[in-house]
Amino acid sequence: MAHQDNPRQQPDLVPAVVVSHLRSEVEVATLSRDGAPSQRLRCFQRSRSIEVVTGDRVLIERDPEHPERGVIDEVQPRRSLLARRNRSGVVQTICANLDLLLITIAPDPEPHADLIDRYLVAAELDGLHAAIVLNKCDLPARNQPSIDSLIQLYEGLGVPVYCTSAVAGIGLDTLRDAIGDRTAALVGQSGVGKSSLLNALLPEAAAEVGSLTGKRSRGHGRGRHTTSTVRLYPLAGGVIIDSPGIRELTPEVSDPTQLMSGFPEIASAARHCRFRNCRHDREPDCGVSEALAHGRIDARRWRSYRMLEGELSAGRG
Ligand SMILES: Nc1nc2c(ncn2[C@@H]2O[C@H](COP(=O)(O)OP(=O)(O)OP(=O)(O)O)[C@@H](O)[C@H]2O)c(=O)[nH]1
Ligand SMILES: [Mg+2]
Ligand SMILES: [Zn+2]
Structure with a gap:
């Protein structure tokens, strides 16, 4: 009836x-x-x-x-969100109500440092905490000098770094403590071990993990994407979110003048420029040029900033 x-x-x-x-x-x-x-x-x-x-x-x-x-x-209203712009410039929300971005990297596949910068910009502009998780620390140190200098750079910028191995069970308690009662999202390139870390922290998650054979057949560092959806799991007092690996990220920056706040060392150098509208190009008394010349700004970070700035202004036509 x-x-x-x-x-x-x-x-x-x-x-x-x-x-x-x-x-x-x-x-x-x-x-x-x-x-x-x-x-x-x-x-x-x-x-x-x-x-x-x-x-x-x-x-x-x-x-x-x-x-x-x-x-x-x-x-209900979101207290925070992680968003990106796709190639056509459309804003896509990846997940909502998170507190902590766990930017996961590994010695293999080799890290794209610019991607780390972009996640840090997203975290800064979206009001999220960010940390780097260096996974697979059980692996022999093939590209160790470059990983070491990368880690040193970000630690110098105040980003916490956690060294883990999902396979050997290293650093998991520290990572679990760092998450605490917060909502944390594992993000980063495909094949760095995000789902493996999730499984190591929470065995009942039983998330699908990339196979070694699949990786080998595609050559070094080119794991196919294994995780296909963003998924949330309760973890002790907190929450952990696993996400599909990505190759590139254009963070959603609604106000381009805010971009520099995602690069704090550049922002603090720019405060010493003589001209308020300094382009940090060839202007006299430019704080940024001076910081670059003295190594207080890493040259790769500066290129990374410029590239993002260019993309954002092109995207706005
Ligand atoms: N040696 C070593 N291998 C690991 C570790 N963690 C993960 N792996 C391996 O790395 C490969 C990729 O792991 P996944 O957990 O699927 O990586 P992912 O980041 O979730 O990848 P996507 O889902 O594609 O984004 C698998 O073959 C894992 O066994 C680790 O700590 N040490
Ligand atoms: Mg995965
Ligand atoms: Zn300047």
Whole structure:
């Protein structure tokens, strides 16, 4: 028998968190009293006009006939988000409500330092904490000098660095402590071991990990992408998010004058420029040129900044 809707009757709305979102399918976990994700439900969205991403806090209405299904009624305001611009300039939100970006690198595949810079810009502009996780520290130190200088550079900029091995179980307790009760996202190139770290921290996650044979057949450092969706897992008191590896990142910078705040050493040198509108090119008394000449700004970081600046202005036409 069809029942009539009573507009005054409020449905029972249950708070939940989005665990993953793939096409029209949204998996959520209801939140227990202490805020920990608990029961899993498959949901659809009542309105397609609202975009939901992993980490979103939502209110859902359970399907009375199918307790494992529900409808997303409302998306709550985000306290933070990680976004990028795709090649066509469209802003894509990767995940919401995170606190800590774990920029994962490894000796193999070799790190793209510019990608680290771009994640740091995203973290700075989105108000997130950031740390570097140097995984696979069990591997023989083939390109160790360049890894060492990279680590030294970022530590010098105040970015915490954690050395781990998902395979040998090194540095996992320290990483777990660093996450604490926060929501942390593992991000970085494909094949650095993000899903392996997740599994090492949380064996029941049983996330798919890239196979060595697949890697070998494609040659050194070119692991195919194994993880295909952004997915959230409760971890002790906190939450950990695994994400697909990416090759490049254009962070969403809504105000280009803010870009420099993602490069604090450049920003502090620029305060010494004689001219307020200094382009740091050939102007006299330029604090940035001077800092570059004296090695207080790393030349690669400066190129990385300039390239991003160029991309952002080109993107805005
Ligand atoms: N030696 C060593 N190998 C590791 C370590 N962690 C991961 N690996 C290997 O690196 C490969 C890639 O691992 P994944 O965990 O799938 O990497 P991922 O970053 O999740 O990759 P995507 O999902 O494609 O982004 C696998 O063959 C892992 O066994 C580690 O600590 N040491
Ligand atoms: Mg993965
Ligand atoms: Zn200048």
